[in-house]
Amino acid sequence: MSTNDILKEKEQVVIRFSGDSGDGMQLTGMQFSDTSAFFGNDVSTFPDYPAEIRAPQGTVGGVSGFQLHFGHYEVNTPGDYADVLVAMNPAALMANLNWVKKGATIITNEDTFTDKNLEKAGFESNPIKDHQRDYHFIEAPISTLTKECLKNFELDGKSVLRTKNMFALGMVYWLFDRPLKYTEHFFEEKFTSKPLVIEANKKVLRAGFNFANTIEALPRSYKVAPARIQPGTYRNISGNTATAWGLIAAAEKANLPLFCGSYPITPATEIFQELSRRKDMGVKTFQAEDEIAGICTAIGAAFAGNLAVTTTSGPGLALKTEATGLAVMTELPLVIVNVQRGGPSTGLPTKTEQSDLLQALHGRSGEAPLVVIAASTPSNCFDFAFQAARLALEHMTPVILLTDGFIANGSEPWRLPLDSDYPDIHVPHATPEDENYQPYKRNNEKLIRQWAIPGMKGLEHRIGGLEKMDKTGNVSYVPENHELMTRYRDEKIKRVAQYFPDIKLKGDENADLLVIGWGGTYGHLYSAVKELRKQGKKLALLHFNHLWPLPRNTEEILGRFDKKVVCELNMGQFADHLKVNIPHFECEKFNKMQGLPFTIIELMNKFNQLLEEK
């Protein structure tokens, strides 16, 4: 424990670790967040990957960051502005100075603050001198001390310097009075076959901790008490891993093999990678030659009776357009995951946005309705991936699941579900040897066709992209039949709403302002509404996960409020969607297109302004 007697209690803290992409900042951040989670804090994290993989060392383009927010009450976002910034070089400081609070503590690696590096980062003068009054700088010769610490180790210079992130981590552990044991344990697991590396990392971590304890430059240490969290077993999980696991859980529940046909694309690749690892769970992954083959192999697998999935991001969804229409026409179950990023075109691959909503809803030739749902936090990607699969199978339709770069890469503690927490999945298989089987005969309740799988005797049939005759499924150009089938396809999807839960309002029933959002903005919208309600203002949040069809009580709830604002990371696509589908719907819009999540502050400012307007 620290020798510092006065530990300052804080409710919540935001830390940002940042450095060159080779400095190991992601790992450092993950270690701090795991330690804090074990300790009992609620945590939310967000990695900020460099925009360019091969940006020259020491330049702003190559800065990699990891932000985490932990507290002793519920934490819903990775936080807007940092209380503590670790900047391993001048470029990291340059890239992040706008994202730290006034008065924040900034730990720098003094060794890297040379004139040359300052210039490379774009500073004209020494920022530490210039900002002496705005921040509390701790200049630590991290590289020198790391080398000194390991001088008796038989490690090459590169390996020695690679551990310097642990020096920084040790300092931050001291600052927040955290135990080192979790990270020490992590070294033991990770480097089992390299005892020297384990020892080196442990030694450097402890050296950083002791250094912070010793120097007088650190006047205080914070303490963030454990949060009151719902009892249960927890783990940290990112949105992409949760998505992959939700799909596996659905396959297990439905008792079907899982097949994923995909093509690598940022920021969705991690889902595909995790599914590829899960051969131990019997998952078949197919790395296709392109996005089109990704979805087409999945459609083939769906035809063959698998739970079929394809994962992508916006430009990939565009490439899958025609095949998605085929899945609509053939009424096969298929999950399409779109991890949204900034667009159009290649756009901002590593940044977040919600601008594929209209593409998901309408981006196909012809009248081609399907189900569109969205996850809203890293951990509920599990629930909505499961649900996407369940809806696809039970309603014999493609389902698009929208997540985004922010929740996909972000992570948070996840209370592990019990098997009984997720519902059964009823797969509408045709009965083998059913003499009256007709591929396009619909049941009355859901209007779905029965799924006959190749290999089932007596149910041989042909499907395809040409219009189908009602019931028989034979090719048909009969005008009235096309209209009938078009209406069936439309009504089949609309009926899915009967199986959605009602959407729930969070906040004041008699709110002066109704905040409306969907998908990955939940944490920020919820936090901003909560803050303002704490201040005595009357607000409520209506946050959508079901985008098409809309929940049945949407119109009723929206009708209760006069002042409404739809907040989204695009030009207003969901607001338009509501206007088209909800009679007389009017709203204010709050939109952001910077490749970044909302900040809680900017939301609060906007809501305050709207509340003041009469």
Added chain:
Amino acid sequence: MTQEIKKLTPKDYKSDQEVRWCPGCGDYAIMNSIQKAMAELDYKKEDVAIISGIGCSSRFPYYMSTYGFHSIHGRAAAIASGVKTANPNLHVWQISGDGDAMAIGGNHFIHAIRRNIDINMIIFNNEIYGLTKGQYSPTSPLGKKTKTSPFGTVEHPFHPGELVIGSQGKFFARTIDYNVKLSTDIFILMAKHKGTSVVEVLQNCVIYNDGCHAMLTDKEHKEDRTIVLKHGERMLFGKEKDRGIILDGLKLRVVKLSPGGFTENDLLVHDAHENNPGIHTMLANMRYPDYPVALGVIRDITSVTYDESVANQIDKIKKNAKFKSMRDLIYSGNTWEIKE
């Protein structure tokens, strides 16, 4: 009590749908050959999945009584790959035209072959776009006049065999639509081959490219202008069986047999099972009038298939897996307990 299982006849593979190809289209004969081959192979209808793209030939699945999927333009190979990988027990046959397989679907075509997925691909090559009424295709010969090349094409065509072998194809054969006997035999060999097998069928489009293969089908000359290759047999051809193929330096050469000159023993013996693709590529590229066009199985080598490898890898990994269920997975690694 033993129940007699009636062997299916070619007719049993026909669906009740009216066949809508133009009268005289080469597709009819190809369909007959396929139905004969399936009967011969003793396929159960429920185990067959026929996948097609878009084009005249791609209507094929509707006319069969098996499982079938008429998909979208160019994607048949990708959809067939998904079907076979998902269920390796199915007999997956793909029907595509020259445009479907080698223009819009070129990427899927070469990658399916590279992976060696156990799909049987039959390419109906009429060197034209029929369904859209007569535009040139990627196999139309240079200079061909069509609706989109009124002054003749300025593009060099693909030769399917060369493309297949260049994509590491393990099985390539060629036949002609009207020759039902040869086609049936080839389809049976194709089906028995494990891995991607491609058969190019030279098909006549009576409406938009009539006579495109007439040089090879002409009754008078067909035996002089084609050679039917058989594994282990000498490359002998001609109405009078008086010509053959030898290797002359680095090239194939057509020679006339004569007493005192070349004899049968000088001719190449066809080895379809040779791994080296050199001679196979030369055989696949033989073009009239310099050479007879090769029919029959040109290349037939074995190698492990993609679908098998996927299944084997999963079996192996599952055996030693730490996780047997979702529960094992989510509770693995770093978890912690929050108590009341």
